[in-house]
Amino acid sequence: MAHKSEKNQWLLAAKYLLCGALIGVGAILPGVSGGVLAVVFDVYRPMMEILTHPRRALPRYWRMFALIGAGAAAGFLGFARGLAAVYEYSDTVAVWLFIGLIAGTVPALMKEAGKEGRCCASYISMALCAAAMFSGLFYVRHVAHTVVEPNFWWYNFCGALIGMGVVIPGMTSSPVMMALGLYQPLLEGLSHMDVAVISACLPGMLVTIALLARLVTWMFQKHYPVAFHGIVGIVLASTLVIIPVSYGNFGEIVLSALCCGGGFALALLLARLGGPETQGA
DSSP: OHHHHHHHHHHHHHHHHHHHHHHHHHTTSTTOOHHHHHHHTTOHHHHHHHHHOHHHHHHHHHHHHHHHHHHHHHHHHHHHHHHHHHHHHOHHHHHHHHHHHHHTTHHHHHHHHTTTOOOHHHHHHHHHHHHHHHHHHHHHHHTOOOOOOOOHHHHHHHHHHHHHHHHSTTOOOHHHHHHHTOHHHHHHHHHTTOHHHHHHHHHHHHHHHHHHHHHHHHHHHHSHHHHHHHHHHHHHHHHHHTOOOOOSSHHHHHHHHHHHHHHHHHHHHHHHTOOGGGOOO
């Protein structure tokens, strides 16, 4: 019995490290929200509880979030280097991997959204949020062509966008940065561990997370069905708008399909490993 319990603890530790890594990757991968991945991996609520009520939440969740934090840092910084290389090969394949990952978690998202019931306002919220997210991302990706010169303050702005993506599920920061010409310089800075770029991003990210945490938590406490169905709409729209429409060759199509299927299977596996409520203090 003790051996089985120890094995479960190792599985949970592996899950939280992997979830953290994927959340970190989601914060930097175009079209993917780290907050959405936190929701679908069932770690968003305890994360927000730590940010808003640290004295009460840390004794219960500190082990879990030590692992998630380590995984997120490794995923964020490590994948920046990998993503720079993948972009040279095929950004299409990378995006399809995460489309599969998100698609595999949509049923769990819908179940979570209906945990406190559904009403007409819930579906209206889902439709409005989907329309707003889709139109906003479409504008940023296909209409706006403003390009700025990267500097300390613009990297602070990038950090703020990343922080919003962590706290607000569905908020995707990368398309905005790409539209302004900031994404590639940021990616290169992170991949080379440029201290100037990292130190410029951190203040904006941390301040944004601190300022938004209580507001977002209040929305879930007071208007849970409406807020969560809005998140589902955001997830669906942000996933739809990043679907690749052009491919270099047939091999890229096959590899994209395999990565999509692999992401879908990985999401199902992570969902079956259990949520944070199984983690002891």
